[in-house]
Amino acid sequence: MSVRFKHLLCFILPGSTFLFLITSLFLKKGTHDIANALVWTIPFLLVLLADWLSPDFKSEALTKYSKKFYDGILYALTFLQFANIILMLNYVNQLRWESYNDIVISLVNLVVIRFLVGTSSGTSGIVVAHELIHRPQVPLQLLGRLLLCTVCYEHFVIAHKRGHHLNLGMPDDIATARLGENFKDYWRRVYLGYLRYAWRSEQDRLALSPNHYGGIAHNQVFQGLMVEFALLILIIIYYGWLAAFMFLYQALAAVRILETVNYFQHWGLESGQFGKTYGWVSHSWLSCYALIGLSHHIGHHEDENKHFHEIAYSEQGPILPYGYFVMNLWVKLGNPSYQRMAIRELENFHRSQL
Secondary structure (H helix, E strand, O other): OOHHHHHHHHHEEEEEHHHHHHHHHOOOOOOOOHHHHHOOOOHHHHHHHHHOOOOEOOOOOOOOHHHHHHHHHHHHHHHHHHHHHHHHHHHHHHHHOOOOOHHHHHHHHHHHHHHHHHHHHHHHHHHHHHHHHHOOOHHHHHHHHHHHHOOOOOOOHHHHHEEEEEEEOOOOOOOOOOOOOOOHHHHHHOOOOOHHHHHHHHHHHHHHOOOOOOOHHHHHHHHHHHHHHHHHHHHHHHHHHHOOOOHHHHHHHHHHHHHHHHHHOOOOOOOHOOOOOOOOOOOOOHHHOOOOOOOOOOHHHHHHOOOOOOOOOOOOOEEOOOOOOHHHHHHHHHEEEEEEEHHHHHHHHHHOOO
16 A cells, blocks of 8 residues: 555544534434434444554655645644534534433433544644644644644643654653653643743743733734634534533543653653663554554654654654554553553663663
8 A cells, every 4th residue: 555545544533523514414313313423432442453563664765745745744634623613512512402312312422422523633634734733834733732732731832842843751841651651640740830831931032032912812822722712612602511611521531641642651751760762662553553653752752843644653762562552442441451561662672772
């Protein structure tokens, strides 16, 4: 299979979510029945199974294809993210609560919506936003910031670029999970810690700017919070409180996926105590293409300006036993066993360097 067509695997999750939401517009009651709604979770479960059984990624020569093809993937995924959010809000607004049967069907649909949209936002929306905020073009950076607003995490731009990339593995890097740190503690530390770090960073930047004027209005974090707040108010006005709750719920689910990835990408690598590496290595073929190169994380840190299809694959790091989708569940559902595995792999990596 051509390399560029492998990248089309990234459309499985957002595409399935889009189809689930858009087909409801053609149903008589405007919602899926219980059996039909649950069927739409199958593509997500199959991706998880495929990631578990995924063949190892083989480093391939970077083939020169039209830049428009790869940018087209980003624009299409961006469209799907915005469309899925709007369709989700409309779907939730159409749910019925008149009878016992309506209530049961609506509750099942809410569970499925949270699973589909939250997972799609976390694995596609945020991944595309991460790619765009690293682009030098201001309009693309702005588009990335808007994507992050759909998961109420716009301040991630500053925390990631100024904090994580500049201080990777050092004590000041809030995104590097410490050796022995469990995910619950990491999550509590970073979820609000990112916001505090980004706010302080912007205040420091503004204080040092020779053209500083306007005060807080020029703080990028404040601007992002205002956009997110305005978006939430509009959702309440046009779609109601339940839709607003589901918007926040899918955002929380998406951000937890992002931070789980951040957790296992650098777990235990602070201060270089286990050797020189930028992160953990993933061999999963599926994770590489379904997440538009996100699993080539070491190469991304070596040159953050490279586009997703240009990032070089590196073996210089401890090895993850599974792909990113499986690791995401393992970290959250079986953290003690994950940590035991991680310590073994870190020791193996350390010995391999001696």
